[in-house]
Amino acid sequence: MNTYTYEATDRSGRNVKGKMNAATPQELYDRLREEGLFCSEYKQVQANEKTRAKYKYKTKELSLFCRQLASMLASGINVVKAIHILMTQEEKPKPKAVLQEIYEEVQRGSSFSDALQSIEGAFPELFVNMVASGEASGNLDLMMARVSDHYAKENRLQNTIKKGMTYPIILVILMIGVVFVLFGFVMPTFVDMFSNPDDIPDITAFVMGISDFFVEFWWLLLGLMVGSVFGIKFGLTIPAFRYQFDKAKIKIKGVGKLIVQIYLARFSRTMANLYASGLQMVDCLEKSVATLNNAYISKNFETVIENVKRGENVSDSIAATGIFDAIFTSTLYIGEESGRLDEVLESSADFYDEESETAVTKLVTMIEPVMIIFMGGMVMLVLAAVFPAMYGSFEGMA
Numbered sequence: 001m002n003t004y005t006y007e008a009t010d011r012s013g014r015n016v017k018g019k020m021n022a023a024t025p026q027e028l029y030d031r032l033r034e035e036g037l038f039c040s041e042y043k044q045v046q047a048n049e050k051t052r053a054k055y056k057y058k059t060k061e062l063s064l065f066c067r068q069l070a071s072m073l074a075s076g077i078n079v080v081k082a083i084h085i086l087m088t089q090e091e092k093p094k095p096k097a098v099l100q101e102i103y104e105e106v107q108r109g110s111s112f113s114d115a116l117q118s119i120e121g122a123f124p125e126l127f128v129n130m131v132a133s134g135e136a137s138g139n140l141d142l143m144m145a146r147v148s149d150h151y152a153k154e155n156r157l158q159n160t161i162k163k164g165m166t167y168p169i170i171l172v173i174l175m176i177g178v179v180f181v182l183f184g185f186v187m188p189t190f191v192d193m194f195s196n197p198d199d200i201p202d203i204t205a206f207v208m209g210i211s212d213f214f215v216e217f218w219w220l221l222l223g224l225m226v227g228s229v230f231g232i233k234f235g236l237t238i239p240a241f242r243y244q245f246d247k248a249k250i251k252i253k254g255v256g257k258l259i260v261q262i263y264l265a266r267f268s269r270t271m272a273n274l275y276a277s278g279l280q281m282v283d284c285l286e287k288s289v290a291t292l293n294n295a296y297i298s299k300n301f302e303t304v305i306e307n308v309k310r311g312e313n314v315s316d317s318i319a320a321t322g323i324f325d326a327i328f329t330s331t332l333y334i335g336e337e338s339g340r341l342d343e344v345l346e347s348s349a350d351f352y353d354e355e356s357e358t359a360v361t362k363l364v365t366m367i368e369p370v371m372i373i374f375m376g377g378m379v380m381l382v383l384a385a386v387f388p389a390m391y392g393s394f395e396g397m398a
Helices: 025-034 059-074 079-089 093-107 112-118 125-137 140-193 202-235 239-251 255-276 281-290 295-309 314-321 326-338 341-397
Strands: 002-010 015-022 037-045
Touching (some): 015 093, 059 079, 059 140, 079 093, 093 112, 125 140, 125 281, 140 202, 140 255, 140 341, 202 239, 239 255, 239 295, 255 281, 255 341
């Protein structure tokens, strides 16, 4: 089987570029004609030139992709035809190239999950596993509908977090700007108001010292800020630093508990979907905790997984870590004892979805006043330093 890049024209006269596998150029022409394309130029890709499509599907795109696929599969369209329809409707070049590779893989006899797995980085491992479970159970359409709901809720949570953090981020930027303006431009204008340095009040001298430092070493401060950002990013690539950073993140008084609520929503929803898809409990735990992207929690769950392998209850093992709240572990215990763990996980996922949105709102509520108080404090400090200078200048005029 050879790989060809081609340029073609569709029935509306629009130019289309793409890549396709075919045994011969004639087969390439025939397959393009079946898709309503008329090849005008082609080139065989040599083995060392062959590359895989590179594109990472976003959460929102995954939800839409799964919903469309579920609808077509439920109506009786086979998976090969359904992928072909999605490919022809896709307008963006990169995702279209991914769908084309999937289409060609399933045409050659690969399973849908194997085709997804072959394109590294395009789809989350969770998605690939659930597709494989749907294929194995013969309920791929139902599984796609379930996955669509999963990623729709995940996207809603991500949007809630982004929306909630927008205002605090603006406040941080504004706060930095206010500090630079006050100490870099406002304070220096009042220095000349004091003819005798001995007359300068202590607070004014202190603020003027800060101002002089800003004016002379602004480049150093800017470098420290940028360096700190890159330093933290680099540190997160070091396992030991990442472990301590993630641990500190969930141990911060007040804030940590809210972050854990967000983690718990994602964990319970992923667990519910994986368990319902038929995966073993150990696999469900491993893949669910991996979605949290927290090294500290992942390390603690290594013990949980080992305990479950030895036959201990999931609820008791998770409760021993002390990470998730007692309500969740108690609910898991009830589900295990009643044999309705899938239903319990599903209801827990819905509950913690709402709790996570509340947690985001609380986080923003806590951050906003801190930022406002800090900015107000900076302004008050400058005013306290400026007023004596202004008062002295008014006395001189009198």
